[in-house]
Amino acid sequence: MPDSIIGQPLDRIDGKAKVTGRARYAADVPASMPPAHGVLVTSTIGRGEITRIEADDAERSPGILLIMSHENVPAQAPFKPSGLGGSRHARAKPQFNGTRVHYYGEPVALVVAETFEQATAAARLVRVSYRTESGSYDLAEGRRLAYPPEHIVVGKTDSRIGDVDRALASSAAKVDATYTTPYQSHNPMELVASLAEWSGDKLTVHCATQLVNSAHRSIASTLRLPLEKVEVVSEYIGGGFGGKLPIYGDAILAAIAAKQLNRPVKIVLTRQQMFSVTTHRAATIQRIRLAAGEDGKLSAVAHEAWTQSARMDEFAEGVAASTRAMYAAPNRLTTHRVVPLDLPVSDSMRAPGDAVGQLALEQAMDELAEKLDLDPIELRLRNEPDRDPETHVPFSTRALVPCLTQGAEQFGWNRRSKIPGRLKDSHWLVGLGMAAAIRPNYRQPAHARVRMDANKHVTVEMDMTDIGTGSYTILAQVAADTLQVPVEAVSVNLGHSTYPETPGSGGSFGAASCTSALYDVCVALKKKIDAGESPGNLQAEGQSEPGSEYENFSQYSYGAHFAEVAVDSVTGEIRLRRMLGIFDAGRILNAKTARSQLIGGMLWGVSSALHENAVVDVRSGAFVNHDLAGYHVPVHADVPTAVDAVMLAGFDDKSSPLGSKGVGELGICGAGAAIANAVYNACGVRVRDYPITPDKILGGLMQQNVAQQR
Amino acid sequence: MRAFTYERPVDMAAALQAIARPGAKFLGGGTNLLDLMKVEVETPSHLVDISRLPLAQVEETEDGGLRIGATVTNSDLAADRRVRERYPMLSRALLNGASGQLRNQATTAGNLLQRTRCYYFYDTAKPCNKRSPGSGCSALHGYNRIHAVLGASDACIAVHPSDMAVAMAALDAEVEAQPANGNGRRIKLVDFHRLPGTTPQVETALREGELITAVLLPRPPFGGQAYRKVRDRASYDFALVSVAALVGLDGDRIRSARIALGGVAHKPWRAHEAEQQLVGKSATDDSFAAAGAAAMTGARGYGLNDFKISLASRTVAAALTEAVQQAHLGKG
Numbered sequence A: 001m002p003d004s005i006i007g008q009p010l011d012r013i014d015g016k017a018k019v020t021g022r023a024r025y026a027a028d029v030p031a032s033m034p035p036a037h038g039v040l041v042t043s044t045i046g047r048g049e050i051t052r053i054e055a056d057d058a059e060r061s062p063g064i065l066l067i068m069s070h071e072n073v074p075a076q077a078p079f080k081p082s083g084l085g086g087s088r089h090a091r092a093k094p095q096f097n098g099t100r101v102h103y104y105g106e107p108v109a110l111v112v113a114e115t116f117e118q119a120t121a122a123a124r125l126v127r128v129s130y131r132t133e134s135g136s137y138d139l140a141e142g143r144r145l146a147y148p149p150e151h152i153v154v155g156k157t158d159s160r161i162g163d164v165d166r167a168l169a170s171s172a173a174k175v176d177a178t179y180t181t182p183y184q185s186h187n188p189m190e191l192v193a194s195l196a197e198w199s200g201d202k203l204t205v206h207c208a209t210q211l212v213n214s215a216h217r218s219i220a221s222t223l224r225l226p227l228e229k230v231e232v233v234s235e236y237i238g239g240g241f242g243g244k245l246p247i248y249g250d251a252i253l254a255a256i257a258a259k260q261l262n263r264p265v266k267i268v269l270t271r272q273q274m275f276s277v278t279t280h281r282a283a284t285i286q287r288i289r290l291a292a293g294e295d296g297k298l299s300a301v302a303h304e305a306w307t308q309s310a311r312m313d314e315f316a317e318g319v320a321a322s323t324r325a326m327y328a329a330p331n332r333l334t335t336h337r338v339v340p341l342d343l344p345v346s347d348s349m350r351a352p353g354d355a356v357g358q359l360a361l362e363q364a365m366d367e368l369a370e371k372l373d374l375d376p377i378e379l380r381l382r383n384e385p386d387r388d389p390e391t392h393v394p395f396s397t398r399a400l401v402p403c404l405t406q407g408a409e410q411f412g413w414n415r416r417s418k419i420p421g422r423l424k425d426s427h428w429l430v431g432l433g434m435a436a437a438i439r440p441n442y443r444q445p446a447h448a449r450v451r452m453d454a455n456k457h458v459t460v461e462m463d464m465t466d467i468g469t470g471s472y473t474i475l476a477q478v479a480a481d482t483l484q485v486p487v488e489a490v491s492v493n494l495g496h497s498t499y500p501e502t503p504g505s506g507g508s509f510g511a512a513s514c515t516s517a518l519y520d521v522c523v524a525l526k527k528k529i530d531a532g533e534s535p536g537n538l539q540a541e542g543q544s545e546p547g548s549e550y551e552n553f554s555q556y557s558y559g560a561h562f563a564e565v566a567v568d569s570v571t572g573e574i575r576l577r578r579m580l581g582i583f584d585a586g587r588i589l590n591a592k593t594a595r596s597q598l599i600g601g602m603l604w605g606v607s608s609a610l611h612e613n614a615v616v617d618v619r620s621g622a623f624v625n626h627d628l629a630g631y632h633v634p635v636h637a638d639v640p641t642a643v644d645a646v647m648l649a650g651f652d653d654k655s656s657p658l659g660s661k662g663v664g665e666l667g668i669c670g671a672g673a674a675i676a677n678a679v680y681n682a683c684g685v686r687v688r689d690y691p692i693t694p695d696k697i698l699g700g701l702m703q704q705n706v707a708q709q710r
Numbered sequence B: 001m002r003a004f005t006y007e008r009p010v011d012m013a014a015a016l017q018a019i020a021r022p023g024a025k026f027l028g029g030g031t032n033l034l035d036l037m038k039v040e041v042e043t044p045s046h047l048v049d050i051s052r053l054p055l056a057q058v059e060e061t062e063d064g065g066l067r068i069g070a071t072v073t074n075s076d077l078a079a080d081r082r083v084r085e086r087y088p089m090l091s092r093a094l095l096n097g098a099s100g101q102l103r104n105q106a107t108t109a110g111n112l113l114q115r116t117r118c119y120y121f122y123d124t125a126k127p128c129n130k131r132s133p134g135s136g137c138s139a140l141h142g143y144n145r146i147h148a149v150l151g152a153s154d155a156c157i158a159v160h161p162s163d164m165a166v167a168m169a170a171l172d173a174e175v176e177a178q179p180a181n182g183n184g185r186r187i188k189l190v191d192f193h194r195l196p197g198t199t200p201q202v203e204t205a206l207r208e209g210e211l212i213t214a215v216l217l218p219r220p221p222f223g224g225q226a227y228r229k230v231r232d233r234a235s236y237d238f239a240l241v242s243v244a245a246l247v248g249l250d251g252d253r254i255r256s257a258r259i260a261l262g263g264v265a266h267k268p269w270r271a272h273e274a275e276q277q278l279v280g281k282s283a284t285d286d287s288f289a290a291a292g293a294a295a296m297t298g299a300r301g302y303g304l305n306d307f308k309i310s311l312a313s314r315t316v317a318a319a320l321t322e323a324v325q326q327a328h329l330g331k332g
Helices: A015-019 A116-123 A139-145 A164-169 A212-222 A249-261 A271-277 A354-372 A376-382 A400-411 A471-483 A510-530 A591-610 A671-683 A694-709 B012-018 B033-038 B074-079 B081-086 B088-095 B100-105 B108-113 B164-170 B272-278 B285-295 B307-329
Strands: A036-042 A048-054 A064-069 A107-113 A127-132 A159-161 A173-181 A193-199 A202-207 A230-233 A265-268 A284-292 A298-310 A331-341 A423-425 A428-440 A446-452 A458-461 A490-493 A538-544 A556-568 A574-584 A643-647 B005-007 B024-027 B046-049 B058-060 B066-069 B174-178 B185-188 B211-217 B224-230 B241-250 B253-262
Touching: A036 A064, A036 A116, A036 A249, A036 A271, A048 A107, A064 A116, A064 A249, A107 A116, A107 A249, A139 A284, A139 A298, A139 A331, A164 A284, A164 A298, A164 A331, A173 A354, A193 A249, A202 A212, A202 A249, A212 A230, A212 A249, A249 A265, A284 A354, A298 A354, A354 A376, A354 A428, A354 A591, A354 A671, A376 A400, A376 A428, A400 A428, A400 A556, A400 A574, A400 A643, A428 A574, A428 A671, A446 A471, A446 A510, A458 A471, A471 A490, A471 A510, A510 A538, A556 A591, A556 A671, A574 A591, A574 A671, A591 A643, A591 A671, A671 A694, A694 B307, B012 B046, B012 B211, B058 B081, B066 B081, B074 B081, B074 B088, B074 B100, B074 B108, B081 B088, B088 B164, B088 B224, B088 B241, B108 B164, B108 B211, B164 B241, B164 B253, B224 B307, B241 B307, B253 B272, B253 B285, B253 B307, B272 B285, B285 B307
Parallel strands: A036 A265, A202 A230, A298 A331, A458 A490, A574 A643, B005 B046, B024 B046
Antiparallel strands: A036 A107, A048 A127, A064 A107, A159 A331, A173 A284, A193 A202, A193 A265, A284 A298, A423 A428, A428 A556, A446 A458, A446 A538, A556 A574, B058 B066, B066 B211, B174 B185, B174 B211, B224 B241, B241 B253
8 A cells, every 4th residue: 555645654633733722622622701610629538428518718718609519519310330330431420429438539529719729729728527437548458358350341350271380380490470560640741621611401511531422421421411412522632541531520510510600610630639530550469470391482371460449439450461362371370359449440541451461471571581591582482372372263463573573683682681780881780671562452333424525625523532642643544545635635523522423542442443434434435426426515424343353363462672771880770771662553544643652652661660659658548649740750861862663564454444453552561561671681680569769779789789799 | 829919029128128028938930939839838928029139140259159149040050150160069969950941940049948849748638747837747657768867857857859959068158148137147058957856847047037148159179079869760850869079189098078968858968977087098989988888877767768878878989989080080
């Protein structure tokens, strides 16, 4: 397809609107009249009951319009915990649902005032009294409460093949190690925000959401409104990462307050509130056991995971799910146990399950390679399966081996010293590490509507979102290519619940799902043109959905990460020097936006390995470092220019008619493990408790000093 | 944020009169104060913006030192040719602090007066003796990875977050303060910040109504200078430990040494005993390792910050080594 517009590295078509400020995000959208501003009051205990709410001082505060709590909130649809089935994100989200406090930082009151400043000041004057109960806030201690969930996010809870214990007992080399990953917070640049406005009995909510369709249903069902009386708009989203899959109290409460005040109401969470009011990535404890013979072939792979789940709302992070498809081994075990804690709700965050699972599995593979005295790439090559190791169906496509071999060549893997601590650059210890990546490919039903006017200008309408990924651009490319018009002749309209339904942005399913639907509809429109219908009021609408390919084929995207880090031999500080990712995600729809996403994912892997850690104060259940001064992600100085992502040519016809697979979450998978393995190679200190920070390295360096002196 | 009034006087007399108003506070660059006001840790009813006062100059003094005006920004000070050439550790300390944007805005006096970044201090829902005396210290048995290992008390284990002040402590700087009535006075920088004791809410020797007008640097000290900051990420991060070091050599012998540490105490911490121990010694790794150990005499960890004790010792030794290299290069 050399002439195709699809795949070209086009600049994003919404780029100009974004950099010139014309792109309106939820909190920027002008209302029909100046909106009132709402600010949430959140709980300051982790578990207990609200006994009293004193709002007298707040009510006397300047500009106050409304104070709402469980005492006066109107009736809403009841809350159904997610374990009870149905769509997690489309269900009702009733607010101020009684006196019960489920976690620290839960919304307990809303203050609405003429200005944001007035509402903020008054919110601090609302005094909430509690009867505090002792809660469970510590994952390690809470393991005694662990139970098997009915299912994990996608897939079954456990898998068992053969006899792992026996294989371990008789193996030439084995690894049995426990890895831990901390809580992480999405905290995209754009805060969660809603602007609600009523026109008669019709409600419009501008909100920052990845899933317009789910938000629409969730708001309507909570407020017990017919779907046609609610419109949700989310044209631009400043990052989602899974944190904007659900809607939150801002959307529901803005709608209720707007109704009561008969004027638009805007609610924007504070940065601190983002940590508790929105979801987070659960902390995990993972035990990995690997056994191999002297030939380097795995005889057993066991991956057992314990993850936090909010006591009020179960979420079972699928930590070991992709381990089921990664390497060949006759004896296999994967288990998932959730630990109910009195903490905020955990949910999907970029590559849920896989991002944390591969931090553990891919470090364990590095440990096994050392024990076998094998190159870590060679170990992976020797355990490449020819079909899915657990479902036994064929892979749709699998190019892990080319990712590994091309990456090794391009990165200069042969520079790596097998023995840690050998490569020095003044006081820096330099190391190379690698890891493999795997991420399931999902596709869901999607609808699209396409019109062509008399000037052959094409308008696409879908309720899809662009959370910064490039959806607008790839959809324009697909429409332009299929209808044989220039990209400039395509307008893509997204993010309105009045448009045809799509699954939205999440799970990396957006691109394949939506481009498949758009492609089918454009083909239908093209047939009309080819049949002689002239442009002008030409319209086609339709949907596409995946067939049985998902059951009949094992569908994943793959990659290999290579990293070079330097560890300060005095302080244990770790700095990334360069990084390369080679990826197999089927056909790439836009080489530029895909590369940006892959690099973003790789850097989030760096962040997971070295920085991110939302610390729970186990005395109160509060996230301690709940702002961006305390919750660290890499800054520019942490990221060298020598970071690159390369996409292998591919086409997966089992995934979609256009051959693409999900790319948005692939980049983070395994990336952090490559960093961890590079750190070990640099300094010989193996840290299994993420993030890997100087204090953890320092202890190991000092032990080495002592050992050398003996 | 609570409502407040604001004024921007253009002369000292007006500023000193304005600050007498109850609830008034001086505003410099606002990089810390405004953040604290947003979360209502600080709740001034009146702000006196001193940015228009004639305090933005770096001037040479008669004794060969520098007088740094209170409102000189961190960026300007770091870039000043005289600072770069004569007090390189100060320039490096400044450039290791915050981010470019913050340094453009932050002032010299404001940097000295910035508050601790203890998580619990910032969260008004949590006990904190510094913010709310008598309420208790949440960090003592809490998440105290970034906290003090020297000079702390059970009332408070917070650290002073400045990089600039650590270098100034090593350079024997003085703070010039002007009261509303009477003559200005000078306070040694090492005495300017206090240890927490039982009153962690009292952070400096500055009296009510006094305005910092300048920081005075004496003539550049003999020797090579270094500033080493250890942090989790490469920029925009407070020090886990930082060290300002100076070594003056007489052949291979150490004629003079200075060591100041950041990130370890409620104030920039000058390690006088370790300095004296070095004088007359040969400039070797062993001498520096011993000085690193001596600098941490009396240090105590609180659990998660235990690592800082050995980290600081190692960093002192590394900074001294670097200072010697600078001395050999003839810089400073």
